[in-house]
Amino acid sequence: MEFREIVGNGKGENGQGNEVMPVRDEGEGAEKKRVGIRRGGIHGQIILGIIVVSNAHLDLLRNDYAGLLQTQITIVVTAQNGNAKAHATFSDITFNLSYQSQDIALLVADPFDVAKNSSKNLNYVVQSSSIPLTPDQMEEVDDSLKRNEIGFDFKGNARTQWRVGPIGSVKFLCHLNCDLKFHPVNGSYIPSRCTSKSK
16 A cells, blocks of 8 residues: 655635635634743733644545455645734644554645634645555444444644744644544535644
8 A cells, every 4th residue: 555645735714725625614613722821021821823624525435345445535624823913833744644543644734824813724635545454444344334434543743833022932732633534425524623732
């Protein structure tokens, strides 16, 4: 099986990317974690930048009798900057998509800026080569088709950074660990809370 690296097509909220489905904007409803900062006698509160899976679609799922799985998945990752006073820079962006511990693709993106109180979408279309399945994994796929629900592991990281007045820059690491679930019968995404945690 070929392990692929896919570069995200980053677009702003109104930009046109390579998404297969319309992107549902969740910028308003997404919860934003806050942290208090006290350095050099300056008191401030920064709203952390977060990354969320805002939409997805299972475009293709094919399983043959030889135990080879083929899939194509569209994933929209949204980088959100809830800071009303500073632009945020997102960098070191990598995500790994896998099924039953078998890697499908590594998703990356070049560093980019997000304006204050704004967001930007990264649009990925992941096409897998044939994934060899074990008998247990083949049985799991069959069960998933019968239940009309299948899940993929989606994990990754991104760094966020702001320039904050005289205290210099503030950096956080966003960590994402989600189970992306779909209805195989029509490819629709089963919405779930897939929001990064920051360190």
